[in-house]
Amino acid sequence: MKDLICVFNFTFITGIRKKSFIISTIIILFLTVAITISPAVIDYFKSNSNSDTQTEANKEEQKNELKENLYIIDSSNLYSKEVAALKESMLDFNVVESQATQQEEIIKTINENKKNALILLYEKDNLPAFDFYTNDSSASPHSISSSIKSTYVTSLLEEAKLEASLIHRTLSSIEYNVNPLGKSNFSYYVIAYLMLFVLFFSVYLYGYMVAMSVAAEKTSRVMEILLTSTKPAIIVIGKTLAMGVLGLIQLLLLGVTAMITFGLTFPSNFELFGTMMDFSQITPGSVIIALLYFIFGYLLYAFLNAVSGALVSKAEDVNSAVMPITFIVLIAFYLSYPSVMAPDSKMSSIVSFIPFTSPFSMPSRVLGTDVSGISILLSLALLIATTVIVAFISIKVYTAATLHYGKLLKPKEVIRLVKEHN
Amino acid sequence: MSLEAKNLYKQFGEKIAVNNISFTAEKGKVFGLLGTNGAGKTTSIRMILGILENEKGTILWEGKPLGRNTVKCGYLAEERGLYPKNKIMEQLIYFANLQGLTKKDAQKSIQYWAEKLEVTEYLNQVADHLSKGNQQKIQVITAIVHNPDVIFLDEPFSGLDPVNTNILKNVILELKALGKTIIISSHQMHAVEEFCDKLVILKKGSIIVDGYLKDIKRSYGRTHFSISGDNKIAELAKDIGLNLASSRGDGLYTYKITADEQAHSLLGIAIKNNIFPDRFEIHEPSLHEIFVDKVGEQK
Numbered sequence: 001m002k003d004l005i006c007v008f009n010f011t012f013i014t015g016i017r018k019k020s021f022i023i024s025t026i027i028i029l030f031l032t033v034a035i036t037i038s039p040a041v042i043d044y045f046k047s048n049s050n051s052d053t054q055t056e057a058n059k060e061e062q063k064n065e066l067k068e069n070l071y072i073i074d075s076s077n078l079y080s081k082e083v084a085a086l087k088e089s090m091l092d093f094n095v096v097e098s099q100a101t102q103q104e105e106i107i108k109t110i111n112e113n114k115k116n117a118l119i120l121l122y123e124k125d126n127l128p129a130f131d132f133y134t135n136d137s138s139a140s141p142h143s144i145s146s147s148i149k150s151t152y153v154t155s156l157l158e159e160a161k162l163e164a165s166l167i168h169r170t171l172s173s174i175e176y177n178v179n180p181l182g183k184s185n186f187s188y189y190v191i192a193y194l195m196l197f198v199l200f201f202s203v204y205l206y207g208y209m210v211a212m213s214v215a216a217e218k219t220s221r222v223m224e225i226l227l228t229s230t231k232p233a234i235i236v237i238g239k240t241l242a243m244g245v246l247g248l249i250q251l252l253l254l255g256v257t258a259m260i261t262f263g264l265t266f267p268s269n270f271e272l273f274g275t276m277m278d279f280s281q282i283t284p285g286s287v288i289i290a291l292l293y294f295i296f297g298y299l300l301y302a303f304l305n306a307v308s309g310a311l312v313s314k315a316e317d318v319n320s321a322v323m324p325i326t327f328i329v330l331i332a333f334y335l336s337y338p339s340v341m342a343p344d345s346k347m348s349s350i351v352s353f354i355p356f357t358s359p360f361s362m363p364s365r366v367l368g369t370d371v372s373g374i375s376i377l378l379s380l381a382l383l384i385a386t387t388v389i390v391a392f393i394s395i396k397v398y399t400a401a402t403l404h405y406g407k408l409l410k411p412k413e414v415i416r417l418v419k420e421h422n
Numbered sequence: 423m424s425l426e427a428k429n430l431y432k433q434f435g436e437k438i439a440v441n442n443i444s445f446t447a448e449k450g451k452v453f454g455l456l457g458t459n460g461a462g463k464t465t466s467i468r469m470i471l472g473i474l475e476n477e478k479g480t481i482l483w484e485g486k487p488l489g490r491n492t493v494k495c496g497y498l499a500e501e502r503g504l505y506p507k508n509k510i511m512e513q514l515i516y517f518a519n520l521q522g523l524t525k526k527d528a529q530k531s532i533q534y535w536a537e538k539l540e541v542t543e544y545l546n547q548v549a550d551h552l553s554k555g556n557q558q559k560i561q562v563i564t565a566i567v568h569n570p571d572v573i574f575l576d577e578p579f580s581g582l583d584p585v586n587t588n589i590l591k592n593v594i595l596e597l598k599a600l601g602k603t604i605i606i607s608s609h610q611m612h613a614v615e616e617f618c619d620k621l622v623i624l625k626k627g628s629i630i631v632d633g634y635l636k637d638i639k640r641s642y643g644r645t646h647f648s649i650s651g652d653n654k655i656a657e658l659a660k661d662i663g664l665n666l667a668s669s670r671g672d673g674l675y676t677y678k679i680t681a682d683e684q685a686h687s688l689l690g691i692a693i694k695n696n697i698f699p700d701r702f703e704i705h706e707p708s709l710h711e712i713f714v715d716k717v718g719e720q721k
Contacts, residue, residue, distance in 0.1 A: 014507075217505075220505060220506055221499060221502060221503035225517060225564055226517075227471075227473045228471050229521050
């Protein structure tokens with residue numbers, strides 16, 4: 001235990017005094033402040049531009065110039081009413097009536113410019129129909145169809161001499177209210193994404209630092225001195241824990257800075273893409289869960305990285321040695337994506353139990369949906385058990401590989417070394 | 423009180439690195455673990471220290487199995503091992519702490535040995551800024567800072583100039599006087615010869631010479647003679663068919679002989695030719711000569 005504290009202290013103090021740690025902490029804090037302060041900055045510019053009516057008019061003009069063109073060719077000449085109605089309803093587009101002769105030319109420009117669209121109206125089975133030509137236009141054939149339909153039905157009903165009020169009632173859409181239950185909302189995505197990224201980067205980078213540190217000890221041959229003083233297990237565990245605490249310190253600094261900046265600058269009723277931002281789902285519970293998953297997720301990957309560090313003889317070989325682990329982290333990261341998008345889906349619920357992906361997936365799910373306490377405990381238990389097994393195997397491999405010098409060991413050679421050593 | 427290694431054996435893949443070697447290093451004595459490159463010296467030391475698994479055989483200290491808890495060991499590894507970016511004092515305290523010393527005791531001991539080895543001024547520098555020789559001396563402190571009973575010095579003189587070699591020799595003699603069991607592995611026979619009491623010479627993992635230095639030398643008898651002079655001496659020696667064992671730049675020639683008369687006849691011829699050597703000595707072979715003879719003999 002004394003040795004463990006000793007290794008821990010030395011690694012921790014060496015790490016915290018490193019220029020790279022200090023600089024990266026400053027950059028992280030700067031970015032945190034920048035991201036957290038950005039809503040306030042956006043809000044400031046928004047309110048400024050709202051008060052400035054002159055520029056508003058200019059903007060309107062600019063907007064018109066930027067609008068897409070929606071060309072309409074009524075080859076049957078039967079639907080002038082529908083065309084007029086389209087002009088009124090499709091306000092986000094410049095609706096341009098064109099002649100059938102222009103059809104080829106219009107299609108050609110749409111194809112070339114990758115914007116604008118063409119509606120070719122005709123009659124089919126006594127009903128209006130249209131061909132829609134588009135490359136990458138934002139115009140929706142669905143809304144065009146409903147506009148045409150509504151106009152067409154109105155004129156049919158008028159021809160049938162129906163009362164105007166009845167026509168109005170026939171065509172009015174049915175009102176409905178959406179009452180979202182549970183936690184899903186837009187601000188959740190923002191938080192869940194940020195959390196996924198922070199967890200991914202911290203687990204990945206700190207794990208990598210463990211590999212570097214082990215390899216550096218091996219390269220400088222300090223390892224041999226350490227091994228005469230203490231057990232290899234003590235060295236790996238002490239080192240891994242110390243790096244983990246360094247990571248945790250950075251993470252906590254990030255969290256505290258974000259909270260303070262948020263508290264001081266976040267505008268009330270802030271909207272992003274038209275949605276109210278609400279961060280009430282970040283509860284102390286969800287923060288603790290995220291921290292627990294960081295700790296064990298980090299440990300799991302750090303032990304794997306420690307082995308990679310022990311397999312190389314030169315610090316510059318570390319990159320190729322950690323490659324397999326980098327792949328695992330990246331795959332785990334992408335598999336955890338659905339947990340942000342669809343925290344209730346089967347995929348995300350499976351992923352949140354797999355030990356290699358749960359550190360990235362579960363904290364996001366906890367934010368996005370109601371995960372039962374038992375599920376969280378089970379997922380954590382699986383993660384912890386796997387971490388212990390991986391740590392055990394890692395220490396064995398580390399002990400065997402640590403005095404091997406030469407080229408990077410292949411899996412077969414590692415197994416042989418471990419067998420020889422035990 | 424002694425360190426006893428019995429039937430040490432180590433195999434790496436197909437290659438036998440250490441083949442059933444046994445030796446005893448006594449307390450207060452310097453034991454020489456000598457051998458050619460790749461003979462198995464470092465592997466043997468690593469096995470005794472528990473860095474490498476000892477496949478067969480036993481290692482005893484005062485009759486009991488040697489372990490971290492039975493005896494304190496110090497180790498100067500052949501490869502230099504210091505953290506390049508950390509201050510010397512910091513890392514020495516760290517190594518001493520791992521050996522069970524408190525910070526205060528560690529500082530005291532570091533200061534003492536740093537003065538002896540004349541490296542006090544480097545204690546607050548980072549290892550990267552030190553010359554190879556100074557790093558080597560710092561490394562010696564890591565091996566002895568915790569007052570160990572058994573000290574392994576693997577190539578202690580490599581990278582040291584003659585002045586520093588003498589400083590280190592004095593430290594080794596002080597440790598010897600303190601009753602430490604010292605095991606030195608080296609290629610530098612002249613340096614080892616000065617304080618080695620007992621030795622083994624290894625070749626390809628097996629012992630080829632074993633015993634007290636005095637006895638080994640005596641068993642050889644007075645088989646060498648040295649004579650000083652210019653190359654005329656060398657020519658005369660060649661004429662009467664003497665075997666040159668070694669020659670030095672300052673004109674000291676050493677020849678292998680089977681009887682004293684061979685030496686006397688060369689001296690007689692030299693004087694007849696008006697060459698009067700300053701030095702003429704019939705003696706036992708040096709450790710260097712024994713080493714070359716033994717290792718070469720088996721090739």
